[in-house]
Amino acid sequence: MTRSNPADIFQSIVKPGVKGIQPYQPGKPVEELERELGVINAVKLASNENPLGVSPLVKQALDKAVKDLTRYPDGSAFYLKKKLASRLGVRENQLTIGNGSNEVLELLARMFLSPTTSAVVSAHAFVVYDLAITAESARAIKVPAKDWGHDITAMADAVDDSTRMVFIANPNNPTGTWVSHSAIRGLLESVSGQVIVVVDEAYFEYVDKPDYQSSLSLLDEFPNLVVTRTFSKAYGLAALRVGYAISHPALADLMNRLRQPFNVNSFALAAAEAALEDKQFLADSIEVNRAGYEQLSAGLKGLGISFIPSAGNFIAAEFGEDAADIYEQLLRAGVIVRPIAGYAMPRHLRISIGTESENVRFLDTLTTILSAGEVA
């Protein structure tokens, strides 16, 4: 009997979709930069995290939760759902709580996609949709972007008989682009009720654009719509992994059957409940982001660097052919931003909006790099 290399054996038996997955590239953690390059005092503007941290109410809730590590978490997320439902004006049975909104996006793909089906996404859209579609061995129909954003009309036109899902990031990461309420309504009107339309509103809290509106108000009219939100961004709970979907109750029922019974841990549940109570922290986070956007956009303009107008807590700036080099130089100076070549945007870097002093650090470092480049 000949023995094959285990890697070859796994390749021959794994589901085809899994082979097609490109590993997700996270923003570089501060500790890793310190370990690899010995850089101290690094700032991370690479993962769209909340630069203010978390509400003090969250810390209190976590202290309390640490006292009961022996019990399983509340698998029904009873209290969190109750609070969310009243806050959002929906019913508890429309909610599915996930281990980050990433999990609910994956659950949706697992529910509706298979090798003979397809899902429509935009070029430069959040990469998790691709990962989820590919994992189900389904076909991703990638629609070219318009001004870096989703071309919703073209996305509606791309839907064919095999299509079971459309993913819309509103606003989108990494571009920061957003789509109007009327465009989303138009898409929902044009597709059949057998096409699940997922509107990912991970950055909803930050958006301040006159033509933007949450798609939640369309749920009663379009049962094939699913809206997802997260506690990872404006609420500052990225470490704890908690997000949710709002949908028709019959769809939520299916999602809740498929998820793990205890998919969201007790810390995440307690923290999310507490975070919803601190409206001041949320308002402060939004204000810091608004001011930071002005600061960074003015700074970039001053340096003659163009960027995509963003509705989120980050900015995709265009550095041309030098983007990878500038990323490395920023790293060595202790400023971590995010290269987005994996999003077919090799000429851009994505900068998460930080505190005022973090933004200054980025702009000053960039100024130094660019002026050194001119001399060379």
Ligand SMILES: *Cc1c(COP(=O)(O)O)cnc(C)c1O
């Ligand atoms: C960050 C992000 C998410 C949220 O991910 P979580 O799993 O909730 O942390 C979802 N969608 C987009 C577009 C994002 O950028």
